[in-house]
Amino acid sequence: MPQTTLITPVILSGGSGTRLWPLSTQEKPKQFLNLLGPLSMFQLTFQRCAETSVYRSPIIVGASSHAKIMQEQMQEIGATPSAIILEPCARNTAPAIALAALAAENPTDLLLVMPSDHIIKNVPAFQKAVQDSISVAQARWLVTFGIEPTGPATGYGYIQQGDKIVGSTRSLAAKRFVEKPNQEKAEKMLADGGYFWNAGIFLFRADAYLAAMEEHSPEMLAACRSAMSGKRTENGIHYPDPDAFSSAPSDSIDYAIMEKAEKIAVTPVNPGWSDVGSWDSLFEISDKDPNSNVIFGRAETIDSSNNLIHSHDLEVAVLGVENLIIVTHGTKVVILPRGQSQDVKKMAQKLEENN
Secondary structure, three states: OOHHHOEEEEEEEOOOOHHHOOOOOOOOOHHHOOOOOOOOHHHHHHHHOOOOOOEOOOEEEEEHHHHHHHHHHHHHHOOOOOEEEEEOOOOOHHHHHHHHHHHOOOOOOEEEEEEOOOEEOOHHHHHHHHHHHHHHHHOOOEEEEEEOOOOOOOOOOEEEEEEEOOOOOOOEEEEEEEOOOOHHHHHHHHHHOOEEEEEEEEEEEHHHHHHHHHHHOHHHHHHHHHHHHOOEEEOOEEEOOHHHHHOOOOOOHHHHHHOOOOOEEEEEEOOOEEOOOOHHHHHHHOOOOOOOOEEEEEEEEEOOEOOEEEEEEEEEEEEOOEOEEEEEEOOEEEEEEOOOHHHHHHHHHHHHHHO
């Protein structure tokens, strides 16, 4: 493959993942947890872009409070990033990606932006979608990857497809972005067809992203430029200027850029993707025993079915129960019906207030 087509991965690892409480905490959020095996989702994201004939060394953008755990986990798998950028405060995804675009070696570099807390089971299918999107991204389209829906999910945003892009094998113009819908609206979109889940994974040229930001969020771009020009660098780690970066408006790439820019493309893909945004979504993507229980750690089930039990600290035994989520971590135990795990965040906040 020609050198000019090498892609620079941008791994975003600043999330807090509070919906997987009590396992996921501010100190060790979900991207650093070994939820599905020996490697964390942060480490698995590195593995997705390890092929040196396709990818350059990645740029990591993360929280300064997670510097130690990031470096430990990179050492464990022998990963060497080209740059680590530590945000002094959280300003959401649009400014985080701008920091990476400003740190790119060349303005025309292709950036593959990936959250570090997602699971992709069919990596070859994902890689094929990335390859099929290169020509569109090089033509200055901002490409997002649309996951083919498996059901009327209400926890994801959607992208409506437009016309096929001339010269592309599979990418389509994105017609519009749809906020997380209610059940009725999600069912209608699925019946209508032409809608994809918004995975929050992107491919674009660094300069194309910065140009879109210049047009639609100039104040944000100015703050990020100032933060990077005033950065401090120690041992290969970049520390953007805190005052400048904190002055950037806090906004997601979807709101700040993708919903406003003109040349937005969507590449459909079905790679066994999950954002593991809740205990329910972990249940859906995990292997199950003959009674459809998902068990991580130490648990015994008798006459019980369709439960998720995640317990490495305590031994859990259940009898005659179904459709429960049971999670233990240290001195904390959480039990709730399956289907309600989006509310775990509220439970965590309530307990924090009471303490």
